[in-house]
Amino acid sequence: MNLTQRHKDTDELSRLLAVDCEAETQRIAGELRVQLRGMRRRGLVLGLSGGIDSSVSAALAVRAVGARNVFCLLMPEDDSDPDSLRLGRLVADALGIETAVEDIGPALRSMGCYDRRDAFIRELVPDYGEGWASKIVIANRLEGEGYNISSLVVQDPQGRQTRIRMSPAVYLGIVAATSMKQRTRKQFEYFHADRLNFAVLGTPNRLEYDQGFFVKNGDGAADVKPIAHLYKTQVYALAAHLGIPAEIRSRPPTTDTYSLSQTQEEFYFSLPYDRMDLCLYGLNNGFAAKRVADAAGLTPEQVEHVWADIAAKRKATRYLHMAPQLVTAVGEVRG
Numbered sequence: 001m002n003l004t005q006r007h008k009d010t011d012e013l014s015r016l017l018a019v020d021c022e023a024e025t026q027r028i029a030g031e032l033r034v035q036l037r038g039m040r041r042r043g044l045v046l047g048l049s050g051g052i053d054s055s056v057s058a059a060l061a062v063r064a065v066g067a068r069n070v071f072c073l074l075m076p077e078d079d080s081d082p083d084s085l086r087l088g089r090l091v092a093d094a095l096g097i098e099t100a101v102e103d104i105g106p107a108l109r110s111m112g113c114y115d116r117r118d119a120f121i122r123e124l125v126p127d128y129g130e131g132w133a134s135k136i137v138i139a140n141r142l143e144g145e146g147y148n149i150s151s152l153v154v155q156d157p158q159g160r161q162t163r164i165r166m167s168p169a170v171y172l173g174i175v176a177a178t179s180m181k182q183r184t185r186k187q188f189e190y191f192h193a194d195r196l197n198f199a200v201l202g203t204p205n206r207l208e209y210d211q212g213f214f215v216k217n218g219d220g221a222a223d224v225k226p227i228a229h230l231y232k233t234q235v236y237a238l239a240a241h242l243g244i245p246a247e248i249r250s251r252p253p254t255t256d257t258y259s260l261s262q263t264q265e266e267f268y269f270s271l272p273y274d275r276m277d278l279c280l281y282g283l284n285n286g287f288a289a290k291r292v293a294d295a296a297g298l299t300p301e302q303v304e305h306v307w308a309d310i311a312a313k314r315k316a317t318r319y320l321h322m323a324p325q326l327v328t329a330v331g332e333v334r335g
Helices: 003-017 021-039 052-065 082-095 105-111 113-122 168-196 206-211 232-241 264-269 273-284 289-296 300-316
Strands: 044-047 070-074 098-101 133-138 150-155 161-165
Touching (some): 003 232, 003 273, 052 082, 052 232, 082 098, 105 168, 133 264, 206 264, 206 300
Antiparallel strands (some): 150 161
């Protein structure tokens, strides 16, 4: 395929992903107002991470109910990037939103979050302790390393990194301990929502929501999720339209969860968000693999691999979307 054809395919799919930013902003803001009335809540609480999704969500909340009815939390912990707190404040100041800092580090330490995580890591790296850092990474599916294989990366105090395959028990233990972070943040969000009679706003985009990139009863818990239908590309378009600071719009998407710097790409998705959007959009809309491949700069075989992984993640994370299961429906109570 020549370069002209590739640009044509890319432009066509990009055009299909394009969004009328002002019309979409008004639609989301209007729907948020309707939802709040239905819940008998007068405002919105959300956590600001310094990332693109929470920043856009905060701006949409302000458009819906005004800055005085939006309350944002900045919730650092021991492994947080200091930039997250700074950028969160930058967004709040730009939007005129009241904020509070809730340092969740002490709560996590008291619950044993870090100690429990480190104990699992020491099953593989007995010397792991003070001065060390770690993260979890996935295999590169496009290079044929397999599907859903996660490894532990540790860095010793001298800066040397080692990548180690984990047993399922060690992987699950590290993830279980780390998930305390998202669940603790949600506790604070609901505390402030309850005292203000506000609703809690969740910030997943479509890629994250579809693929289960959230913690059940952690960052997955919310009363409203206003951007869950938007592809990440569309979230970035709204960010520019809503005046989100350029520094945030140019920041690579990160998890900001592990003590080593970690992108969402190496932790969960394996492709940059713009190419994942093209693959997900193509799958959702019945495009041929070759058409998506030409637009995304992949081979049709690679697109098929990505599609298989999307399907596998949907199946594996279906549980995260489920409401509590009842033995018998209670007809008098409806969600």
